[in-house]
Amino acid sequence: MAPVTLVIGNKNYSSWSLRAWLFLKHAGLAFQETVIALDTPDAREEIEKHSPSGRVPLLRHGELRVWDSLAICEYVAELTGRGWPQAREARALARAVSAEMHSGFGTLRSLWPMNARARNRRTAVTAPLEADIERIDEIWNDCRNRFGGSGSWLFGEYSIADAMYAPVVLRFNTYGAGISQTARWYMASVLEDAALQEWLAAAKQEPWTIPAEEVG
Numbered sequence: 143m144a145p146v147t148l149v150i151g152n153k154n155y156s157s158w159s160l161r162a163w164l165f166l167k168h169a170g171l172a173f174q175e176t177v178i179a180l181d182t183p184d185a186r187e188e189i190e191k192h193s194p195s196g197r198v199p200l201l202r203h204g205e206l207r208v209w210d211s212l213a214i215c216e217y218v219a220e221l222t223g224r225g226w227p228q229a230r231e232a233r234a235l236a237r238a239v240s241a242e243m244h245s246g247f248g249t250l251r252s253l254w255p256m257n258a259r260a261r262n263r264r265t266a267v268t269a270p271l272e273a274d275i276e277r278i279d280e281i282w283n284d285c286r287n288r289f290g291g292s293g294s295w296l297f298g299e300y301s302i303a304d305a306m307y308a309p310v311v312l313r314f315n316t317y318g319a320g321i322s323q324t325a326r327w328y329m330a331s332v333l334e335d336a337a338l339q340e341w342l343a344a345a346k347q348e349p350w351t352i353p354a355e356e357v358g
């Protein structure tokens with residue numbers, strides 16, 4: 143197979159990069175990574191050398207370039223046969239909650255930026271932010287209660303949905319979201335995940351700080 147390279151942003155801050163990277167790890171696909179420091183003078187030029195959308199992550203497989211986290215996860219699911227639940231109903235719901243994350247939760251994403259190494263940050267919890275937190279809590283409860291029986295992930299076995307929500311777990315951990323017991327258990331599974339631990343260890347070693355994302 144042609145070599146696979148994933149172009150990503152800083153591990154401390156790039157939430158979309160984390161989603162794709164985590165899923166590649168869980169799918170067992172061997173890949174090389176190229177890290178671009180976001181919000182630096184060279185960042186735009188560096189990203190545009192790789193990515194037609196001007197954004198990361200981007201996956202290169204031979205001559206093929208796939209940008210956008212969800213499209214990358216879909217492509218890797220086709221390559222590996224992993225990523226979506228076997229049962230049709232569960233698979234439909236896994237796609238729905240992944241799409242909801244991909245296209246929504248703008249308030250959460252802007253007020254609580256991912257900052258993987260930060261702990262004990264606190265901000266005012268506005269009504270729109272609380273609504274995003276409550277909706278995510280509801281999604282996690284629904285998935286775990288209906289489909290989670292065979293494992294510790296949203297749909298039992300690891301799926302793309304877990305990769306899509308991993309940055310939310312880091313945000314909830316950093317800013318101290320008030321969530322249900324089931325959601326806390328799910329967060330514990332995500333935080334103990336070996337692949338996520340590998341990402342966090344690398345984020346801690348990074349020299350870059352983005353002041354705008356140091357919130358709380």
Ligand SMILES: N[C@@H](CCC(=O)N[C@@H](CS)C(=O)NCC(=O)O)C(=O)O
Nearest residue numbers: 156157158180197198199210211212
């Ligand atoms: N919808 C895209 C969003 C990608 C995105 O916004 N990436 C950010 C980094 S997390 C980016 O590339 N920003 C460009 C920059 O900071 O210059 C995806 O799912 O991959």
